Amino acid sequence: MKLIVGLGNPGTPYNQTRHNIGFEVIDELAKHFQADLNQTKFKGVYTVIHRNGEKLILLKPLTYMNLSGESVKAIMDYYDIPLEDLLVIYDDMDLPVGKIRLRQKGSAGGHNGIKSIIAHTGTQNFNRIRIGVGRPPAGMAVPDYVLSRFHKDEWALLSDVIKNCTEACEEWLGKPFLEVMNHYN
DSSP, rough: OOOEEEEEEEEEETTBBGGGGHHHHHHHHHHHOOOOOOEEEEEEEEEEEEEETTTEEEEEEEEEGGGHHHHHHHHHHHTOOGGGGEEEEEEESSOOOOEEESOOOOOOOOOOHHHHHHHTTOOOEEEEEEEEEOOTTTTHEEEHHHTTTEEEEEEEHHHHHHHHHHHHHHHHHHHHHHHHHHHHH
């Protein structure tokens, strides 16, 4: 069983913001697999998909970003999901808009959602897809920036990025993450 988690904040005011790019990928994956995110438990909304004889869970934590680890830990404990079967998708200001970077481990890099997951799982060793959202312009506070919406020209670029992330996730269902990482990095 594999778990793919997209990080974001629940609620309409946060739709299409930089911080919610993980939610966007989960929505696209659900659409791709013709599944509805219609189960609410574990402080999140999720779906269970049966694919090639294996279960795949898509999860959007509803705890708000800074408490994402609560939802991730709860669902991992319930389904007894090992860390190597966890993949977290989230925004990263250290990458330019549209750049993706796959990693098997690493620090939180200042990202509060990842800090929460590290705190609740007790390790930095989990698979992740970081999606670049760029740096805030001079004089703009980080929270204001990550909660701002993408510009139209950025959305045009991000539709391809979301598609690439969806393909990487599907590839991970049949291959070791290291192979997928080497292909997409």
